[in-house]
Amino acid sequence: MTEALKTLDQASIEQHFHYLHQHPSLAFEETQAASYIAGLLREWGYEVTEGIGKTGVVGRLKVGDGQMRIGLRADTDALPVQEAADLPYKSKIEGKSHTCGHDAHTAMLLGAAEYLAKTRNFNGTLNLIFQPAEEIMAGAPAMIADGLFERFPMDVVFGMHNMPGLPTGKLHFTGGPIMAAVDNWEIVLTGVGSHGSMPEKSIDPLVAGASLVMSLQTIVSRNVAPMDAAVVSVGAFLAGDAGNVIPQTATLRLSTRTRKPETREMVLNKIKSITKATAEAYNVGFEIREGQPGAVLINDAEQTQICVDIARKVFGDEQVVTPGPTFMGSEDFAFYAQKVPGVYCFIGNGNTANVHHPMYVFDKSNLPVGAAYWIAVAENYLK
Template sequence: MKLLDSLVTQAAGIAAIRRDIHAHPELCFQEVRTADVIASKLTEWGIPIHRGLGRTGVVGIVKNGTSERAVGLRADMDALPMQEFNTFAHASQHAGRMHACGHDGHTAMLLGAAQHLARHRNFDGTVYLIFQPAEEGGGGAREMIQDGLFERFPMEAVFGMHNWPGSQVGRFAVSAGPVMASSNEFKIRIRGKGSHAALPHNGIDPVPIACQLVQAYQTIISRNKKPVDAGVISVTMIHAGEATNVVPDSCELQGTVRTFTTEVLDMIERRMRQIAEHLCAAHDATCEFEFVRNYPPTINSPAEAAFAREVMESIVGAQNVEVQEPTMGAEDFAYMLQAKPGAYCFIANGEGDHREIGHGGGPCTLHNPSYDFNDDLIPLGATYWVRLAEAWLARERP
């Protein structure tokens, strides 16, 4: 493993920043303290900053030489609205908030790279350090773009990275094409006619209609979607009734849909609406159908994914750079990849053995109350960011 010596030396200091951020988690668009910490460190290292894009976003600007070329590196800052089970010293100090996805670590890796880039400036051009708010459902990437991210800071490409538990530290994964799915939500309210539960013939029971609808939706996946295409429909909430002897007037279903392409998503939304409306009509009921498209699929551009792979291989060897298995999880870096070429990669976070005494009893998986980012990744992830930026700005423009 070819780590930059300066990043190994400064890793403990960056880890201390990471743990401070972990202890003070902030939710979507509330990352004021986190942004203050980032801005303070960048300023201390002589890096000009711009604040306010996407409300709480921070952009650091590291320039050297005369080239007008530029590349963007992105990290997310926000935490999740969940209670932490860990009790070690840097556990969350705020009930109901936790860095359970490692965004504190993503921020730390980019800060480590920022410190090195500012001190050494072994490149000709500009590196934009993008610290993004509100990845966890708020669409912070979209908000930064709408606020002029790519107009104010023109860059040729943009790159992102996420820690990935369950794989041995020292490994990366990157591939071209879809690597994370679109995220979409639906809400269906079936309206029937309430009655006494002992006299169901006097009403229109929405509950068995809902049960049929849940089953019918799976035929979209098995019979309407091509078998080679990926798609998920999950009904995750059903709410109906208030008493055991009353047939309710209505029943509400909610859930999520995930796909890798807009074409499959279009088909799924259309068929879900048709089935809901026609099934309800067949039972003399009515329905209200809502479908909200949140994040688009995260699709790596081929040239940039191949470039990122070359950089990874130069650091950890080809045998430690894996094919990136697509996941049905979603990521709002997708918005940046819609606007610019780039690649989103995974960096292995280990199995959880790195956690200190006082960690929760659960596994060290993403969105788990016993999760903690692995600080051993800081010099590795920062080395990747530095080498990626240097190599991008050194190569001939395509």
């Protein structure tokens, strides 16, 4: 056990966690959290820049003459989920909650920030990235577009997420692809509405949409190799309001997940071609509205091994798992890892409800573990 883990102000970290948990904000609305974070960082002596990527905050601390520059990232946004767990520090905002643990991620990084500012046991430049809007895959692209890496150059960037189902407090590392790319698209089919008793006077987009839903399911089953992985889900099918009215339009909302860039390209092209063919077959118009382009999260193999060695030194071999699991979920940290070498790890949250579930609860015993890991990364990379 390192000195940091022994001397961390765990009560302060928990206080940050409780405050952030009680005051959740959705993507690009995290002004209260941003103000809270910025105030603390300034108090501890960081150079603070607010408003990067709308509501992002970066704290920079340069110590000594070291040339190495690293970034530690935490996400700050919450979800539009009504919290069901009866916690003494439960959300005070109706219909919004930190049921993914971003409040804990931020609290852990704040705990490390305070310790590192006080001890200054490093030589180089430390950049702390508090990022908005991870849940909609838009915060990282927004911060990058706002000049994140030009204004705060980094040689390596690091991220961490809690994961229910993995043993509490254990850190999991995997080099290479670890999380899927997500692409959220909307397809609008336009026909001709009519009275339900006169279908011959209509061009029915609902029937076309029903056919399209089924056809899209063949993309993975008949085009993706069994040893590969992909998902095409239609999560919403919106058409009509009454049983006796054939609607004018039908809207499908899709979420696709892919683990390889080439698989992603194939899946998206298949969605386009099947939609076009279905629209032509049913004589309806169509429009495909593409969302934020997805990216596979790929850990730099060399830097991942360095982090494994650091974690083993801090916590012991039994607390570090490598290679760890990979997931079909997605993370916009992937966009950082496209710009500079990145390492993203998971900290086990134990046998709890899954993230995004109303009964999800973050295991607070992870708070000092996550903070100690960040401290160890900073002190070892910035020697």
